[in-house]
Amino acid sequence: MRITQGTFSFLPDLTDAEIKAQIQYAIDQGWACSVEYTDDPHPRNTYWDMYGLPMFGIKDAAGVMLEVDACRKAFPNHYVKVNGFDSTRGIESVRLSFIVNRPAEEPGYALTRQETVGRQIRYTTTAYSAQQPAGKRY
Amino acid sequence: MTPTTTPAAGTDAAALAVADRVDLHALCADAGVFELLDGLDRDLIGLAPVKARIRDIAALLAVDRARATLGLDARPPSLHMCFTGNPGTGKTTVALRMAEILHKLGYARKGHLVAVTRDDLVGQYIGHTAPKTREVLKRAMGGVLFIDEAYYLYRPENERDYGQEAIEILLQVMENQRDDLVVILAGYKDRMDTFFASNPGMSSRIAHHIDFPDYGADELLEIAQLMVAEMHYCFAPDALPVLRDYVARRMARPNFANARSIRNALDRARLRQASRLFADAKASVTRDALQTITAEDIRASRVFTETAASAADGRAAT
Numbered sequence: 001m002r003i004t005q006g007t008f009s010f011l012p013d014l015t016d017a018e019i020k021a022q023i024q025y026a027i028d029q030g031w032a033c034s035v036e037y038t039d040d041p042h043p044r045n046t047y048w049d050m051y052g053l054p055m056f057g058i059k060d061a062a063g064v065m066l067e068v069d070a071c072r073k074a075f076p077n078h079y080v081k082v083n084g085f086d087s088t089r090g091i092e093s094v095r096l097s098f099i100v101n102r103p104a105e106e107p108g109y110a111l112t113r114q115e116t117v118g119r120q121i122r123y124t125t126t127a128y129s130a131q132q133p134a135g136k137r138y
Numbered sequence: 139m140t141p142t143t144t145p146a147a148g149t150d151a152a153a154l155a156v157a158d159r160v161d162l163h164a165l166c167a168d169a170g171v172f173e174l175l176d177g178l179d180r181d182l183i184g185l186a187p188v189k190a191r192i193r194d195i196a197a198l199l200a201v202d203r204a205r206a207t208l209g210l211d212a213r214p215p216s217l218h219m220c221f222t223g224n225p226g227t228g229k230t231t232v233a234l235r236m237a238e239i240l241h242k243l244g245y246a247r248k249g250h251l252v253a254v255t256r257d258d259l260v261g262q263y264i265g266h267t268a269p270k271t272r273e274v275l276k277r278a279m280g281g282v283l284f285i286d287e288a289y290y291l292y293r294p295e296n297e298r299d300y301g302q303e304a305i306e307i308l309l310q311v312m313e314n315q316r317d318d319l320v321v322i323l324a325g326y327k328d329r330m331d332t333f334f335a336s337n338p339g340m341s342s343r344i345a346h347h348i349d350f351p352d353y354g355a356d357e358l359l360e361i362a363q364l365m366v367a368e369m370h371y372c373f374a375p376d377a378l379p380v381l382r383d384y385v386a387r388r389m390a391r392p393n394f395a396n397a398r399s400i401r402n403a404l405d406r407a408r409l410r411q412a413s414r415l416f417a418d419a420k421a422s423v424t425r426d427a428l429q430t431i432t433a434e435d436i437r438a439s440r441v442f443t444e445t446a447a448s449a450a451d452g453r454a455a456t
Contacts, residue, residue: 052269059248060280062318066272 001108003041006081006097019068019082019100024061026084026096032056033064034085035071037078037101039137040130042109051075054085068100077103077138103129103138160204169203169242171196178235183364184357188232191348192239199243214317216345217245220288220334222327223350226398229324230286232350236322237282246320248280256290259304267300271307279318288323289333305337312343353396358385362400366431371408374432387441407435 004010014022026033034054038045051071055064064082071080084096107128114122129137166172175196178189195217202212217240221229234251241249254274261267275283285291293299312321323340325333327349334341353361359382366372373381388399411431415423 055276058276058279059250060318062315063276063279066276066279 001106003079003099003102003106005041005043006099008098013102014098014100016065020061020065022096022098023064023068023082023084026082027058027061027064029084029086029095030088031084031086031095033058034083035064035067035080036083037071037075037080039078039134040127041079041106042125042127042130048079048081051080054083056087072101076101079103105138158208160207162200162204165204165207166200169200169244171200171239171242174239174242178239181364182228182231182235183360184353185228185232185350188228188348188350191346192232192236195346196239196243199240199245203244214245216316216343218312218316218321218344219323219346219348220330220344221322221324221348221350222330224326224352224396226396226400227350227352228397229350230284233282233284233322233324236320240282240320245317246281247318250278250281251284252278252281253284253286255286256301259285259291259308260300264300267303268307271304275307275311275319279315282320282322284322284324287325289325289329292333292336294336305340309339309343355382355385355389358389358397358400361397362404365401365404369404369408371404371429371431374430377431377433377436380433380436384436384439384441391441403436403439404431406439407431410435410438 008014008022023033032054035051036048037051038048051074052067055067058064068080068082078101079099080101081097081099083094086093086095109125109127112124112126114124116122175193178192182189198215202215206212219236221232223229230253233253237246237249237251240246252274258274259267259271261270291301291305293301308321311319321344323330323344359378362381362385363373384403385400388394388403408431414432414435415427
């Protein structure tokens with residue numbers, strides 16, 4: 001099952017030229033780009049691992065692409081995303097975030113139903129991949 | 139990058155293939171190349187070989203652009219450069235100009251200059267160098283990376299020096315991403331020659347080796363006048379012959395650093411002018427007095443009082 005998280009995730013995977021254009025857009029808006037990766041793609045997992053520090057003060061997308069390529073090379077079977085962080089006072093949050101790399105095979109999620117008091121049902125989703133220990137998931 | 143510089147594809151190519159002429163002059167005028175080159179001639183005194191090479195490069199880039207509009211193959215040329223010359227011959231100034239020119243010609247996308255030295259590239263311990271160098275390279279992408287005194291990167295006397303690691307990363311990026319980044323190395327001629335002798339890979343990846351000649355006395359005078367004009371000062375008429383004399387004496391001294399020495403001399407003349415005005419501050423000062431550097435401001439320099447013997451001990455003139 002294809003994971004859809006972040007901007008553009010319902011589109012086909014972006015090509016490198018498209019990624020570069022999006023990064024350049026973020027830079028032109030004054031946002032600082034950063035690269036993050038994870039092997040636990042649960043939608044509530046907001047804490048992906050940072051690949052290097054956020055890149056403030058970069059003028060051209062080629063600089064960020066260096067880091068994106070390095071991350072994809074180091075983690076070819078992980079999810080990798082690029083964030084555009086807006087440091088404007090009062091906003092100070094991620095304005096743009098899109099996936100730039102995904103594992104070849106995405107097994108998807110299991111839906112667990114838990115019966116509680118009064119026959120009420122609680123739902124929870126678990127990624128099949130997350131059942132493996134970290135580092136062996138993809 | 140503008141659409142004209144990317145190779146035309148599909149229907150565009152078919153449409154363009156019909157056209158068989160392009161207005162080269164208009165192409166350059168649009169990009170503001172002529173103003174840029176004229177400005178270079180106006181603002182930089184002397185440096186004839188340097189200007190000639192910059193013109194060549196500008197012409198090549200303009201022709202490449204014209205070729206691209208006609209659908210001819212225009213592969214981005216390698217524009218890494220090496221500036222060699224004595225101190226104060228304008229290497230950094232020209233590098234700054236270079237970034238602007240390459241930007242105007244559509245070669246460098248952003249046209250900013252990142253000036254670094256060994257300290258910014260080479261780390262202190264194992265594993266520190268690569269991230270540092272990559273950080274600098276990332277910042278310089280889309281512009282010009284200016285490495286001042288580049289020969290310090292390689293220290294042959296210490297075989298465990300991390301400079302070699304920085305050089306290897308640089309080489310890799312210079313080769314693979316030459317349309318993203320222009321690297322300019324600068325340094326003194328003899329030491330750069332030893333640097334290249336021990337790093338043949340570096341030498342062969344640099345297409346343009348440009349040597350900056352020393353300035354003559356007349357050129358230095360012109361530079362001085364340009365500098366005072368920029369600082370909104372002017373010379374009193376009787377100050378010029380004194381300045382000419384000063385330049386001649388200064389050139390004969392050790393540690394003479396061309397235009398940089400002139401700039402320092404002017405700064406000191408400004409100091410003396412200020413204290414002269416300050417000393418008789420009773421009267422109100424006129425606009426003229428505030429911006430005129432007189433002969434005595436220059437003549438007070440130690441260059442005039444010291445004998446040749448004491449000059450040889452190598453102290454900088456004040």
